[in-house]
Amino acid sequence: MNMMSISHVCIRAFFMALSVLIALVYVTTHPLNSSPLVNTSIGILGGLAASFILIGLEIALKRFGIIEFALALAGVVLGNFMGESLWTILHPLLSHYMTADTAILLKASLLLISIYFSISTLFHTASKFQLQSLWKKKEESISYTSNILIDSSALMDPRIIDLAASGILDNHLIIPSFILRDLQQLADQIDEQSKAKGRTALEIIKKLETIPHLNLRHSEMDFSDIDTRTKLNQLATTLSAKILTADMNRTQQSPDETPIINMHFLSNALKPMTQTGECLTIKIQRYGKEPRQGVGYLKDGTMVVVNGGAEFIGEEIKAYVLSVKHTASGRMIFCNASDDQLATPDLPMHNLADLEIKPKNYFTV
Known part of the structure; x- marks a missing residue:
């Protein structure tokens, strides 16, 4: 848990304690019951409930964003206005057929339905017509x-x-x-x-x-x-x-x-372009898939396959570029080891006549 998370926990804990304290002071000065134990319980539970509601609103605001919160708030205001307007029209017509308790229940239901449909309509409109373009402007x-x-x-x-x-x-x-x-x-x-x-x-x-x-x-x-x-x-x-x-x-x-x-x-x-025939100095690090092949890497991580490089594992040699292959993961450069690297080593004179000169076996790309 990082420092920011710890500070959030401390602030919320302090707020909950403060809410409980305020609620206890209120029920002490304005007792709701003759029993001190009941008043204390009401104060503690009421303070905790109030703090949980406010912390929940804070978390909801962070989760859904400012735009969603503003739309929900506008939906509550608009729904309340619509519900009150409908109740003003319906109450005179239905007052003779309802008791007071039924009227309160009907009004509360009407307000809840109006608020729900107002919020749903605003969110649907925002999603369809992208009212967030106000932020874009x-x-x-x-x-x-x-x-x-x-x-x-x-x-x-x-x-x-x-x-x-x-x-x-x-x-x-x-x-x-x-x-x-x-x-x-x-x-x-x-x-x-x-x-x-x-x-x-x-x-x-x-x-x-x-x-x-x-x-x-x-x-x-x-x-x-x-x-x-x-x-x-x-x-x-x-x-x-x-x-x-x-x-x-x-x-x-x-x-x-x-x-x-x-x-x-x-x-x-953005990697430097490599041209056919260009001379590279490359360190051979491992064997390739084919016989006599060696593999090295440029400083930017590009793989270089050198024909004739298998004889120089761990050494830096000069190689001439044959072709460049582009793949989804990057480039691969195919080279031939230079003739200087592959030159026949000095041998005793009496063995030179026995040597059979063979052409170099370069691969084709």
Whole structure:
């Protein structure tokens, strides 16, 4: 449990104790029963109930977001107004046929039904016509050329810091509030691996916020009753934005035609180009799949397969590029070891006549 979670627990515990104390003071000065024990019990239970209700409202507000809370509040106000209006019309017509208790029950039922339908109608309207565009207009009050939403996987990849510092993403990046909530929940997990990922992402966000020219923005727009990936796609559609991800499973375009920028593809595209015939200095680290093949790696992690390199495991040799193969996970470079490396070693003169000169067996790519 991190320090923020501990402070939340302490604040809530203090609030509950304060609520109980206020309730006890009230029932002491305004006793509801002749028995002090009953009054004390009522004060404790009443204080706890009030604190639980308020804490529940706080949790609900954090979970559903500001927009959902505002819609629910507007639904309560509108439903109450509609219920009171209907009751004003119906009461004179039905008052002769109802007792006082029946009238109270009917009015309460009418108010509840009106509030329920008002809230449901507002949420349905917001989902259908995307009333969250009010937030979009506010966020677009400053002229931005293009919006780029960051998903969780991109925020867990430290390469985004260097990418942001380059200036290419200035005034573009947006972190959705629901992505930030997911990362905070991940950082609070019991599983150490999940916790480490969440904390890494939160630290990366702090570093991004310190880049002065980046102008990192946060979006409070949210959508209810759907998973995070669908929320991200809907937000991208609403803001006409692209999505920056480090998830290899996400293609260059989502099902709803939202453009995807994959950091792995971007990294591969920025690697230096290797031309056929170019000479590379490569350290052979292991054997290849075919006979006489050796495998090494460039500094950027690109795999290099060298024909004739099996004889030089652990050594640096020169090799000439034959071809470059592009795969989903990156590039593979195929080379031939240089003739200097494969030159016949010095032998005694009396053995030279017995040597059979054979052509080099290079593979074809």
